[in-house]
Structure formats: C-alpha cells, structure tokens
Amino acid sequence: MESIQSWVSEHKLTSIGALWASAIGASLAYSRAKSPLKPSLRLIHARMHAQALTLAVLSSAAAYHYYEQRTTGEPKNN
Template sequence: MAEAPTPSKIESARKWIVDHKLRAVGSLWLTGIGSSIAYNWSRPHMKTSVKLIHARMHAQALTLAAIAGSGLVEYYDKEYGSSGPKVDRYTRQYVAHSHKD
C-alpha cells in the first residue's frame, strides 16, 4: 500500500493562503503597521503625526501588495489546478440541513 506524498512546505503555505486569504492579508497588514510604527518611533526627530502618517502609508502599500499577491495565487490556483470547488463545500452544508416549513 503506497502512501500519499507529503506536500512541501511551500505547497502547504500556498494552500493555507488560498484557504485563508483575508486572514493572510490582515496578518500582513498588522505586521506591517506594527513594524512601521516601531521603526518610526525609533526616529526621535519626527513629530507623532508624521510617524502615524508614515506607518499608515507603509501599511497601505503592504495591503495592496498582499491583495495583488492574493490575486496572483487565485489566478495560479484557477489556471494550474485547484483543491476542488470551494462553493460546493459551503452549499452542501445548507442543502443537507434544509428545513421544510
């Protein structure tokens, strides 16, 4: 009996990102704004308002990059293979538990 090959770390990460796009973008955004605030706070010659503006701009740029990356992952997944239809997974639970009035 042959065992299924274990997926690589990159393949596992790609699958997680495909399944949790919003969580991945949100995590990237929080990490980006946190590190940007930490970096800007280490620069004492800037006003607080300028530090916050710079942190927000960095976070927006990271968010756009994450959304573009998510779009590329979605395109790659659609073009070169998918883990199965995601819509059916959610519709089956409602069809199986439909209540008749």
C-alpha cells in the first residue's frame, strides 16, 4: 500500500489521467450494455461521468495534501 501511495504522490498527473481514461472506458462499456443511446450521447455521458470522478479525486487529493501538511508541520512546496 505504501509503494502505491508513494508512486501516486510522485506521478500525480499520470495517475489522474489514467483514472480519467479508465472512467471513460468503464462508463462507455456500462452504457453500451444498459442503454439504447446513440454513440454520441454515450460519449457525452461518459465524459461527464469521468469529469465528475476526476473532480472528486482532485478534491480528495487537495484535502489529503492539506491534512498531511497540517499534521507534519512542513512548509508548502510551491
């Protein structure tokens, strides 16, 4: 678990991009199996789902970063 956390900490943008791409794929696969929408609407819905998930992950990462700085007392890294 710690090795995954350190990798994600070092590769933040890569991990967020991978999460976004996998959310798009999962949403497209789910909507293909469950709803009779046109492909363009499926893509729009998949993008919206992926954006919502990305915003949730970015918010969680910001909260974690804030919590980590408060507990360790380290200065900001800009």
